[in-house]
Amino acid sequence: xxxxxxxxxxxxxxxxxxxxxxxxxxxxxxxxxxxxxxxxxxxxxxxxxxxxxxxxxxxxxxxxxxxxxxxxxxxxxxxxxxxxxxxxxxxxxxxxxxxxxxxxxxxxxxxxxxxxxxxxxxxxxxxxxxxxxxxxxxxxxxxxxxxxxxxxxxxxxxxxxxxxxxxxxxxxxxxxxxxxxxxxxxxxxxxxxxxxxxxxxxxxxxxxxxxxxxxxxxxxxxxxxxxxxxxxxxxxxxxxxxxxxxxxxxxxxxxxxxxxxxxxxxxxxxxxxxxxxxxxxxxxxxxxxxxxxxxxxxxxxxxxxxxxxxxxxxxxxxxxxxxxxxxxxxxxxxxxxxxxxx
Numbered sequence: 001x002x003x004x005x006x007x008x009x010x011x012x013x014x015x016x017x018x019x020x021x022x023x024x025x026x027x028x029x030x031x032x033x034x035x036x037x038x039x040x041x042x043x044x045x046x047x048x049x050x051x052x053x054x055x056x057x058x059x060x061x062x063x064x065x066x067x068x069x070x071x072x073x074x075x076x077x078x079x080x081x082x083x084x085x086x087x088x089x090x091x092x093x094x095x096x097x098x099x100x101x102x103x104x105x106x107x108x109x110x111x112x113x114x115x116x117x118x119x120x121x122x123x124x125x126x127x128x129x130x131x132x133x134x135x136x137x138x139x140x141x142x143x144x145x146x147x148x149x150x151x152x153x154x155x156x157x158x159x160x161x162x163x164x165x166x167x168x169x170x171x172x173x174x175x176x177x178x179x180x181x182x183x184x185x186x187x188x189x190x191x192x193x194x195x196x197x198x199x200x201x202x203x204x205x206x207x208x209x210x211x212x213x214x215x216x217x218x219x220x221x222x223x224x225x226x227x228x229x230x231x232x233x234x235x236x237x238x239x240x241x242x243x244x245x246x247x248x249x250x251x252x253x254x255x256x257x258x259x260x261x262x263x264x265x266x267x268x269x270x271x272x273x274x275x276x277x278x279x280x281x282x283x284x285x286x287x288x289x290x291x292x293x294x295x296x297x298x299x300x301x302x303x304x305x306x307x308x309x310x311x312x313x314x315x316x317x318x319x320x321x322x323x324x325x326x327x328x329x330x331x332x333x334x335x336x337x338x339x340x341x342x
Contacts, residue, residue: 005125006338008318009059010051017049017123017319020059024071024126031074032131034086038147039122040065040310041321041334043178043241043263044090048116049322062318063122063336064090064115067137067147077131085137087298088122089150090114090288093130106132106290123318125338135294140302148178148308148333149298154289156183156239157297159260160190162286165235170195172233173212174223174249175240176203178333179263181309183237184210189304195233197223218245227252239263247271250281258282310335 007022027033040063047053048062066088070080080086094101094109101109115121115129137146156179165171171187173180176198187194188211195214196207204215216226223245227233232254238246238261246259246269253259261269261284271283289297301307309332313321321334 006315007061007120007124007126008063008315009061010049011059013052013056014050017062017322019316022120022124022126025128026072027074027128029074029076030131031128032070032077032080032086032134033072033126033128034066034068034088035071036066036068036122036125036127036338038067038144039063039124039315039336039338040147040151041318041325041330041336042151043325044151045116046322046326048121053117060116061120061123062116063124063127064088064092065147065150065152065335066115066122066127067143067150068127071126074131080131080134085143085146087135087137087146087150087294088115088127088129088133089135089154089291089294091133091150091290091294092118093133096132104290107288123315123336125315133291135291135298138295138299138302141298144310144312144335144337145301145307146298147335148182148310149294149301151288152179152182152333153301153308154294154297155179155262155286156237157186157300158289158293159183159237159262159286160186160192160235163235163258163260165192165258167191168193169234170231170254171235171237172197172216172227172252174236174238174245175263176207177239177263177328178330179239181206181210181332182306183239183262184212185306186300187237188212189300189306192235195227195230197227222248224248224251224253233257235260237262241265243267243269246283250275250283253279253281256280258284261285308333312337
């Protein structure tokens, strides 16, 4: 069968996003067509929507935080049914045979696919993906809450739980935006003494409502020094887009502590080598998660009451959503609603 669906597209470098009617051709092989209900807006989408990357093929449809319902299955798909509620995240498929895939580390597959970059993304009423990109959405999780788990949710969940922090240890989250507000919830629900670090005293109540045991206003005091006064952190999850504060933050890291970079810009990190060696510090980066890990993050969220704070906007206002994201206006995650019109 074939039909048409509204798709948000960019047709020239740095051009505006505008709606287009696209055919929804039936999937083949291991392909699955998903009828999209909700699609998140991520900082990474800013670059995708700019459509200036090397080898960009137009039209470009961004979007890699997708939640919806399976509409059609390719003839080689097993284990899924039409009507299943599914999410698709930054991980949009892999080769299945490289050394990383064979080790279960599919997000580092050199041939990995990313919706919006490798093929048309989820800012549309329909998306077709490989079945290995699908994550099953558990009962009890709304589709609009599920959408951000494909990127922001699984990324922060993995960053906290995979760090190897001692039971009952102290975890600091730098930044309280789209990633940080989820990281604070996960850290608290995983049983860590949680410290939220953000700019301004007006965010303290929100941070504590999300589960933070302590709050540091980075406008009022140097966050690394403040962490040290609290006894130091075993893990610092850096979710802000600027990496400029990293050097000072390391002063608040305990011996054998780890700083995990999740939010980054195009800059470089300068770390005093003597401090790194003497304290046994680890500075590492973290990249999202697989479809299976997205399912784990969503199940944990349902069991423990973790939810993203979202702002809904109509699909056709995707260009406005990008403008708002650039300005830092959203609190905290914009999710596009494919059923709403302007």
